[in-house]
Amino acid sequence: xxxxxxxxxGVGDNMIINYASSHRNTQLLRVEMNPPSNFxxxxxxxxxxxxxxxxxxxxxxxxxxVNTFNxxxxxxxxxxxxxxxxxxxxxAWSNSAAKSFFAFGSKDACGGKADTFDGHNxxxxxxxxxxxxxxxxxxxxxxxxxxxxGVQPAAHWTSxxxxxxxxxxxxxxxxxxxxxxxxxxSLDDDDNDDNYVANQTSASGRKIKxxxxxxxxxMSDGLASDSYNSMTTKRPKPSHKKASVNNELAVVPPSGxxxxxxxxxxxxxxxLRRRHLQMDEAQETSKRADLKAGAIMMASNLRANSxxxxxxxPGVEIGDIFYFRMELCVIGLHAPSMAGIDxxxxxxGDEDDSVAICIVAAGGYENNDDDTDVLVYxxxxxxxxxxxxxxxxxxxxxxxxxxxxxxxxxxxxxxxxYKDPGCLTGKVYIYDGLYRIHKSWKEKTKTGISCFKYKxxxxxxxxxxxxxxxxxxxxxxxxxxxxxVLHPDxxxxxxNLPVFLVNDxxxxxxPHHFTYITQVKHLKPLGSMKSLQGCRCLGVCLPGDANCxxxxxxxxxLPYGSSGLLVCRKPMVYECGESCQCSYNCRNKVTQKxxxxxxxxxxxxxxxxxLRSWDPIRAGSFLCEYVGVVIDDGRCDLNNHEDDYMFQTxxxxxxxxxxxxxxxxxxxxxxxxxxxTFEPLPIKISAKKMGNVSRFMNHSCxxxxxxxxxxxxxxxxxxxxxxxxxxxxxxxxxxLTYDYGDIGTDSxxxxxxxxxxxxxxxCRGFFI
Numbered sequence: 168x169x170x171x172x173x174x175x176x177g178v179g180d181n182m183i184i185n186y187a188s189s190h191r192n193t194q195l196l197r198v199e200m201n202p203p204s205n206f207x208x209x210x211x212x213x214x215x216x217x218x219x220x221x222x223x224x225x226x227x228x229x230x231x232x233v234n235t236f237n238x239x240x241x242x243x244x245x246x247x248x249x250x251x252x253x254x255x256x257x258x259a260w261s262n263s264a265a266k267s268f269f270a271f272g273s274k275d276a277c278g279g280k281a282d283t284f285d286g287h288n289x290x291x292x293x294x295x296x297x298x299x300x301x302x303x304x305x306x307x308x309x310x311x312x313x314x315x316x317g318v319q320p321a322a323h324w325t326s327x328x329x330x331x332x333x334x335x336x337x338x339x340x341x342x343x344x345x346x347x348x349x350x351x352x353s354l355d356d357d358d359n360d361d362n363y364v365a366n367q368t369s370a371s372g373r374k375i376k377x378x379x380x381x382x383x384x385x386m387s388d389g390l391a392s393d394s395y396n397s398m399t400t401k402r403p404k405p406s407h408k409k410a411s412v413n414n415e416l417a418v419v420p421p422s423g424x425x426x427x428x429x430x431x432x433x434x435x436x437x438x439l440r441r442r443h444l445q446m447d448e449a450q451e452t453s454k455r456a457d458l459k460a461g462a463i464m465m466a467s468n469l470r471a472n473s474x475x476x477x478x479x480x481p482g483v484e485i486g487d488i489f490y491f492r493m494e495l496c497v498i499g500l501h502a503p504s505m506a507g508i509d510x511x512x513x514x515x516g517d518e519d520d521s522v523a524i525c526i527v528a529a530g531g532y533e534n535n536d537d538d539t540d541v542l543v544y545x546x547x548x549x550x551x552x553x554x555x556x557x558x559x560x561x562x563x564x565x566x567x568x569x570x571x572x573x574x575x576x577x578x579x580x581x582x583x584x585y586k587d588p589g590c591l592t593g594k595v596y597i598y599d600g601l602y603r604i605h606k607s608w609k610e611k612t613k614t615g616i617s618c619f620k621y622k623x624x625x626x627x628x629x630x631x632x633x634x635x636x637x638x639x640x641x642x643x644x645x646x647x648x649x650x651x652v653l654h655p656d657x658x659x660x661x662x663n664l665p666v667f668l669v670n671d672x673x674x675x676x677x678p679h680h681f682t683y684i685t686q687v688k689h690l691k692p693l694g695s696m697k698s699l700q701g702c703r704c705l706g707v708c709l710p711g712d713a714n715c716x717x718x719x720x721x722x723x724x725l726p727y728g729s730s731g732l733l734v735c736r737k738p739m740v741y742e743c744g745e746s747c748q749c750s751y752n753c754r755n756k757v758t759q760k761x762x763x764x765x766x767x768x769x770x771x772x773x774x775x776x777x778l779r780s781w782d783p784i785r786a787g788s789f790l791c792e793y794v795g796v797v798i799d800d801g802r803c804d805l806n807n808h809e810d811d812y813m814f815q816t817x818x819x820x821x822x823x824x825x826x827x828x829x830x831x832x833x834x835x836x837x838x839x840x841x842x843x844t845f846e847p848l849p850i851k852i853s854a855k856k857m858g859n860v861s862r863f864m865n866h867s868c869x870x871x872x873x874x875x876x877x878x879x880x881x882x883x884x885x886x887x888x889x890x891x892x893x894x895x896x897x898x899x900x901x902x903l904t905y906d907y908g909d910i911g912t913d914s915x916x917x918x919x920x921x922x923x924x925x926x927x928x929x930c931r932g933f934f935i
Contacts, residue, residue, distance in 0.1 A: 250464045362892050398692055424928050425471070425482030425870075429498050432471045434895060436460050436497055437786045438829040441734045445724055449711035453492065461493035461504070463832050472499025475511040477524050478578050478601065485632045488783050488898045489596040490587070492527070501525045501582060508547055508565030515575065523604075525570040526623075529584025529594060539625070539634040542581060542602060544569075545612075546619030559617035566619050573604040579627060583633050587781060588640070590730070595783050597898070599632035600625060639899035641779040643765055658683050658859070662762045670770040678768070678776050682857045685761065687888065688796045696881035701746030707753040708743060717755055731757050732787035733892050735827030735838065738877060740890075744879035757789050758890045764790060766860050774924055778863040784897040790872060793861045793889040795854030812854040812862050814889060816876070817908025817935060818845040823873040823923050826894055842909065848876060850854050850886045861891060866934040867904035869927035871897050874905060907934045 180388040439460035447454050464470060471479050480500050495501040499508050502525075509525040528544055546566040549558055560566060572579060587593030602623040612618045642649045649667060653676060656665035661683055668677055702708060702717040710725055712718060718725050722740035726734060731754065733740070743755040765781040784790070793814050818824075821842070830837050854862035864872065873894045876887040891905065909931065920933045 234741050240928060267427075281721070301735050328434075330736075364624040426484070426928070427482075429471045429482030430895060432464070432497055433494060434786070434826065435469055435829050435832075436464055436491075436494060437895075438735065438827050439463055439832060440491070441732060441787060442730060442829070442833065444728050445710070447732045448729060450726065451711070457491040457493050461491075461497060464493075464497050467832055469832075470497050470499065474499070474504065475509075475524060477511075477522070478580075480580070483598060485598060485600040485630045486635060486898050486901075488896050489582075489598075490593065490785060490896065492596070495527070495582065495596065500580065501527055506547065506565065508568060510565060510568035510572075518577060520571050521568045523572045523579050524577075525567065525580040525582065526569075527582045527584060527596065529582075529596065530586075536543060539599075539631075539637060540626070542583070542623045542724050544621045544623060549612075549616045549618060557614055557616050560619050562619070569619070569621050570607060573607050573621070576603060578603055579623065581623065581625075581641075585636065588643070589785070595636075597633055597636055600629040602626065631756050635898070635900050636783075637657060640897075646765075649767075653677055655851045657768055658685075661685050662766075663760075664762060664765055666762075667765075667767045668769075669767055672770040672772060675770055681855070681862070684794055684857045685859055687792070687794055687852065688857060690797055690799055696883050698746050698880065699741065699744055699878060699882055702743060702749060704743075704747070704749045704753070706750055708749050708755045717741060717747065725755050727754055727757050728787075729754060731789065732785060733757075733789070733875065734787070736873065737838075738824075738840070738876070739884055739887060740875060740877045742877060742879035755847070756879075758792060758888065759879060762791050762860070764788075766791075768860065768863050771865070771902070774865050776863050777865050777904075778860055779900055779902050780897070781899055783899055784893045786893050786895045788893045790891040790893060790903065791859065791861050793852055793854070793874065793891065795852040795858055795862070797886060798851045810853055810855050812858060814852040814854070815935070816848040816850060816874075816889070816910065818847065819873060819906040820868060820870070820909050820931075823870065823906050824895065826873060848885055848887070850889070852889065864891070865902065865904050865925075866907040866923065867925040867927060868906065868923060868930045868934075869925065870905045871895055871901065872903050872905040 248710070265574070283396075287355045324786050418513055437460075440456045443454075443459045444456035447456060471482060471781050476499075480498070483498060483500050489495055492504050496504050503509055507527045508523055510521055512519060526544060528542060546560045546569065548566065549560040562570065565912075581594050581599045581602045583599050584594045584596045587595045602625050604621050606622040608620050609617055609713070610620055633681075646655070646665065646667070649669070651666055651669050651671035653670055654668035656662075657668045658666045662685065670677075699720075700716055702715050704712065704715050704717075708715050708717055708725060710718075713723075715725075721737070726737065726740045726742075728734060741751050742758065743753050747753070749755070764784065767779050767781060769779060771777045795812065795814070798813075824840055824842065824845070827838060835860040871894050872891050875890050875892055876884075878884065878887045878892045897903065904925070920935060923932055923934045
């Protein structure tokens with residue numbers, strides 16, 4: 168008689184039983200558990216009395232069939248799902264039902280669902296994937312296929328949540344199962360966007376290597392402990408290594424500041440996404456560039472905060488905005504790339520429980536989020552897709568985790584999604600801080616299905632997040648609602664949109680007098696300069712057109728994507744000009760079209776007047792040009808302390824120089840410029856007497872804006888236009904700053920050096 172070893176895995180309403188015989192034959196028997204069936208085994212099949220063996224280390228399926236063995240020495244949690252769903256009704260609970268629900272550990276993104284790139288996992292159901300379908304009923308039904316063109320958040324927020332009516336709870340995440348990362352990722356499959364395996368070769372077959380600037384860093388660290396509901400959790404030990412002194416390409420600072428790590432990860436993701444989009448547009452393909460970028464990030468282990476946690480995520484600030492769900496994944500804010508509910512299984516004392524840790528409310532369901540401190544969140548599931556019938560939601564997976572969070576009273580991170588004002592089909596995701604569930608119920612939706620509802624209240628004492636978004640959008644729709652206005656339009660109609668002058672700090676009535684202009688004043692007329700050679704493109708310049716001379720000026724690719732975002736920082740960007748035959752709507756005419764943002768000049772607390780926007784700004788977006796009078800080198804006195812509005816092309820900080828890093832991850836040659844190889848341009852512009860909004864941008868050693876030389880009307884590359892672009896996603900009402908120039912931490916020998924008041928963690932102390 169053969170001896171059998173078996174283990175079982177609940178998969179939604181099904182039960183999969185794997186049993187291995189001592190003979191060579193191994194059989195897989197799939198038994199439908201719900202609804203009941205009249206299953207009768209065939210003569211060559213055996214029916215076993217299934218008893219899970221906790222001593223076995225089963226083999227779990229990994230993405231695209233890569234077999235990955237469990238390396239943990241901890242006995243696995245193995246169970247057989249009982250027939251049917253929980254029959255006690257919504258809100259009812261029993262230990263047996265709870266134990267039957269929990270799956271394979273804290274890496275479980277959806278209560279028995281592992282985070283994988285594709286396919287089905289060992290825990291059952293569809294894995295949280297990079298694909299389009301979300302069988303859990305994602306709160307982001309529309310997906311992230313967008314590529315369209317507050318008060319500053321507090322650096323960190325914590326509070327003492329130790330008070331608990333149920334007494335202290337000792338919670339330890341169950342991390343018995345850690346699936347090894349696949350080795351390779353393939354990006355050359357044009358037939359299926361979901362097939363992202365983890366190989367490290369580029370589309371051209373060239374081997375991808377980890378950038379040297381990232382050697383010595385574990386991007387998945389930056390973890391911090393949190394204390395909510397008297398709950399303690401074990402955290403992975405930080406493994407940051409000090410950067411090599413000679414590592415010129417290092418991005419993460421030796422200090423290991425979690426905020427800077429998160430920003431470095433997001434900047435890498437955006438650089439990869441923009442580059443992939445540029446290549447896809449040239450090849451006339453419509454692949455998801457955000458998914459490709461995310462796949463590379465995951466395969467290269469370029470992530471922040473990879474461990475799941477309850478409460479604050481280190482380096483992520485309230486009010487931060489995102490344009491793709493994959494951005495939430497790579498920084499550890501919300502693990503599932505599609506599902507709206509993220510949760511983890513933890514041990515509360517002697518009991519295992521699955522609680523929600525983050526939700527994304529993006530409009531896929533009938534949520535009520537009019538109140539900035541209250542969110543009525545709809546459960547997941549029930550919305551039929553691909554001709555599936557709608558059905559009542561079930562108390563399982565994310566819905567069950569939310570119900571348990573009501574009982575456990577743990578805090579939940581909330582990300583709210585809104586329509587992107589700059590893109591008809593896009594969304595903006597705003598991290599709004601920590602909430603708690605105070606009430607749950609069940610009701611009928613407009614479509615007639617039963618839906619779970621959860622009322623969440625925002626924790627007090629946190630900085631404003633969504634409240635700033637709603638306030639600024641109200642001003643955009645009706646500018647007269649903005650208070651503390653000194654002047655409704657500082658440009659007096661010269662700009663496309665009015666520039667408000669606001670002071671809600673003191674009694675100052677405005678900046679010193681200057682003349683508002685929108686074009687640079689040259690000492691010699693442009694007519695005396697040789698014009699750029701124009702392209703002969705009819706209509707508009709197209710990506711991948713080898714006959715477009717403007718594309719050839721830019722290295723063979725148009726510098727902007729279809730949404731007007733700059734792909735990467737370059738020594739010089741060449742736009743189409745008046746000598747070109749293409750139309751005004753050409754994608755290579757971006758900066759010439761003027762300001763498209765609702766700017767506000769405002770009084771700062773200690774740095775005079777500053778500049779901010781009512782609109783959210785995407786990384787790579789054009790902001791404005793530095794406008795003033797071009798100063799002749801012979802007449803320029805750089806030691807003049809009175810001219811605080813002199814622009815020089817001094818070497819910016821490392822953060823600006825590395826804005827477009829990431830080509831090595833795609834098997835391409837690096838285009839980075841180091842501080843040693845940077846060459847300043849001779850142009851100098853004074854905006855003291857004449858200028859525009861750019862004259863109000865203050866210096867910061869941790870800027871969110873950078874300058875880029877652009878040419879379109881003449882060939883004198885020594886005197887280009889100085890254009891400003893967003894270095895990262897910038898939330899509304901955040902001050903816009905750029906790096907005036909890196910002069911080190913010693914002001915000796917620099918007469919015009921001033922003390923820096925930017926307040927960033929990596930402040931150099933001085934600026935010019």
